[in-house]
Amino acid sequence: MQDIIRDIVEGYNIDVKSILPYKDAYILNTNKGKKLLKRVSYLPERILFIHGAKEHLYKNNFKCTDRYLCTVDGNPYIDIGEYRYTVSDHIEGTECNFDSKADIIAASRLLACLHRSSRGYIPDKKSMPRDDLGKLPAYFSKRLEELKKLRKAAKKGKTKFDYLFLDYADYFYNLGESVILSIPASKYGELVTASRNEGILCHHDYTHHNIMLSENKMFVINFDFCCFELKVYDLANLIRRKMRKCNWDIGEAKTIINEYRSIEPISQDEFYIMKLILQFPQKFWRVANKYYNSKHSWSEKSYLTKMQEVIMEVEYHKNFIEQFERLF
Secondary structure, three states: OHHHHHHHHHHHOOOEEEEEEEOOEEEEEEEOEEEEEEEEOOOHHHHHHHHHHHHHHHHOOOOOEOOEOOOOOOOOOEEEOOEEEEEEEOOOOEEOOOOOHHHHHHHHHHHHHHHHHHOOOOOOOOOOOOEOOOOHHHHHHHHHHHHHHHHHHHHOOOOHHHHHHHHHHHHHHHHHHHHHHHOOOOOHHHHHHHHHHHOOEEOOOOOHHHEEEEOOEEEEOOOOOOEEOOHHHHHHHHHHHHHOOOOOOHHHHHHHHHHHHOOOOOOHHHHHHHHHHHHOOHHHHHHHHHHHHOOOOOOHHHHHHHHHHHHHOHHHHHHHHHHHHHHO
16 A cells, blocks of 8 residues: 555655545545545546546536546546556535435435536547447346346246246336337437437436535535436436335425426426336346346345335336326
8 A cells, every 4th residue: 555655646746644444445635635546447548538527517617526636647547556546536524315305405406507517528539438328228128138037037946036026027027118118209319319419418326325415515426437318317316216215205206306407407308208217117127136146245035125125116106107297
């Protein structure tokens, strides 16, 4: 670690007074304030894209991000030995609480500001942009194909999880299939073209642990997955995360949407795509996929509990989608 600190001091021309482990990174106490040192696995071109996105937001008056510190050579990363590191602003505070109405309102408005300020982002030619625009149909289709494979695996098993999964596999598969069949009749293609022309960015991991409250101000951190995508992708994921805490209460969703719309408009066509995103059985796929395809990081009981939670949401989710269509 001392060798790394020495290279950081020289590479960034900063004085590191102390270093402390923090999650998967380190907090550096420096003469330029507290910074976060993080080892990353992606290519320099990808870092340049993320760095460019944060700087574009900052220049467009969205200053609530964990900007990268650049080296004396002007790079937003540094190579030390066989590893690559970034140094960013460390945002001290507490994670956003989605059970708090004040927090969820602030998070909704912050997301709208992020999307609004992202308009017109043109990545550096040396960077590696991530463009997920137009990939939604393929993304959903891949998930459904995986559900087919998981169903075959479940038929070979004899656990409670296997039986529960098989009881509901057809329902969720059909739900996902109805989403895919609805996309061609929508204005999805036109929305993709419009979003690409506008250059709108999505954070793509807008969840509570990436939304920080610090000194009465809210920040968005960890732009590792940021990309070009429809803005309703971020909004739908924010709503989904909140809905799982309130039995898919349409009133809570309405609050999020109205707060967002007070800053950034949403068209009827965008509402329809957002409905399809919210309708897709993402959690059912995720729990089953983790159970059958990963080394069991949870206990058998934990997997069963997670799947039971998904099943318990079925009626709430069904009612939510029906109300969502009528309201928006």
